[in-house]
Amino acid sequence: MSSVDTKTGSDAVETEIQVESRTETGGERESVCPECGARLTTDAGRAETTCTECGLVVTERHVDRGPEWRSFDTGERNTRSRVGAPTTKLLHDKGLSSHIGWENRDGKGSTLSPSQRRRMGRLRTWDERFRAKSHDDRNLKQALGEIQRMGSALGLPDEVRETASVIYRRAQAEDLLPGRTIEAISTAALYAAARQMDNPRSIDEVAAVSRIGEQEFKRAYRYLVRELELPVKPANPQQFIGRLASALDAEPATERQARALLTAAEGTGIFTGKSPVGLAAAALYAGSQLSGERLTQDQVSEVAEVSNVTIRNRYKELLEQYEKNRVDAAGRV
DNA sequence: CATTCGTGAAGACGAAT
DNA sequence: ATTCGATTTCACGAATG
Numbered sequence: 092m093s094s095v096d097t098k099t100g101s102d103a104v105e106t107e108i109q110v111e112s113r114t115e116t117g118g119e120r121e122s123v124c125p126e127c128g129a130r131l132t133t134d135a136g137r138a139e140t141t142c143t144e145c146g147l148v149v150t151e152r153h154v155d156r157g158p159e160w161r162s163f164d165t166g167e168r169n170t171r172s173r174v175g176a177p178t179t180k181l182l183h184d185k186g187l188s189s190h191i192g193w194e195n196r197d198g199k200g201s202t203l204s205p206s207q208r209r210r211m212g213r214l215r216t217w218d219e220r221f222r223a224k225s226h227d228d229r230n231l232k233q234a235l236g237e238i239q240r241m242g243s244a245l246g247l248p249d250e251v252r253e254t255a256s257v258i259y260r261r262a263q264a265e266d267l268l269p270g271r272t273i274e275a276i277s278t279a280a281l282y283a284a285a286r287q288m289d290n291p292r293s294i295d296e297v298a299a300v301s302r303i304g305e306q307e308f309k310r311a312y313r314y315l316v317r318e319l320e321l322p323v324k325p326a327n328p329q330q331f332i333g334r335l336a337s338a339l340d341a342e343p344a345t346e347r348q349a350r351a352l353l354t355a356a357e358g359t360g361i362f363t364g365k366s367p368v369g370l371a372a373a374a375l376y377a378g379s380q381l382s383g384e385r386l387t388q389d390q391v392s393e394v395a396e397v398s399n400v401t402i403r404n405r406y407k408e409l410l411e412q413y414e415k416n417r418v419d420a421a422g423r424v
Numbered sequence: 425c426a427t428t429c430g431t432g433a434a435g436a437c438g439a440a441t
Numbered sequence: 442a443t444t445c446g447a448t449t450t451c452a453c454g455a456a457t458g
Contacts, residue, residue, distance in 0.1 A: 387427065398450050
């Protein structure tokens with residue numbers, strides 16, 4: 092049993108976090124004083140509950156839910172310490188755990204005997220081990236909570252979130268976390284997972300629900316892919332057509348045309364190096380011209396979060412290739 | 425007037441040195 | 442670590458309907 096405790100440990104954490112994340116914020120604010128039975132008032136700012144009559148301080152556990160602990164901004168990224176995860180200061184143990192220091196002195200400041208010193212050395216070892224373990228656990232909890240939150244905000248299925256947490260754990264196991272924020276790795280893991288499961292979201296979409304900036308997010312993602320050698324294929328623009336079309340309330344004919352345009356351009360090198368979302372947006376615009384719906388470039392660029400310039404540059408290439416294929420097919424018959 | 429189109433400057437990125 | 446080529450975006454003005 093002892094040899095597998097890392098595995099069972101992390102599984103236990105996973106189920107625990109799911110239960111916790113489903114739990115809504117504590118309901119019962121109505122309570123009475125255990126001493127005098129009078130009403131209690133809660134001071135949210137001080138996180139204190141006091142009796143109106145006798146002044147008894149009950150002090151409930153005001154659980155600090157949600158990852159609002161992150162107080163540094165992206166600009167601080169450069170000055171951040173590279174040692175350890177940035178959670179330590181603010182989150183780790185909430186300052187509740189004791190720590191065995193390195194000084195070989197007792198509580199009064201006098202030095203220890205050699206035997207006591209050895210004993211403390213052994214204790215210190217275990218202290219560090221437990222500390223590291225619980226730190227990783229907290230780290231993971233935090234990350235899984237974030238993945239859960241962002242995943243549901245993006246409407247991603249559970250499998251994607253599970254894949255994301257697997258990726259996160261791999262990153263943790265390979266010591267990829269130091270120097271990066273939990274949010275950054277979580278966001279990157281989720282984005283990578285979505286792509287791996289053929290349910291990609293655009294960088295913009297993911298960045299919109301993440302707590303980190305787009306720059307940092309992309310960095311973390313590339314870092315993860317490189318270090319973990321994640322097998323992520325280039326995203327297919329077709330995968331964005333459906334969601335964009337429904338966001339635009341586009342006609343089915345337009346969507347069909349868009350898909351046809353993309354299919355025609357597949358494998359011609361038009362895709363290489365181009366943003367998949369930009370291609371999808373351009374295809375929808377061009378498709379709407381062909382179908383007669385005539386969406387404007389700005390309409391499409393709005394929902395796709397792609398500039399109208401990009402749409403301009405892409406849709407001409409798409410139409411060109413489409414024409415070429417059409418005459419080829421006609422000539423072959 | 426709204427939409428589309430073309431352009432140059434600027435920033436980010438990957439690849440190569 | 443810097444440099445280069447491609448891409449995207451922004452801001453502007455001109456052309457088009």
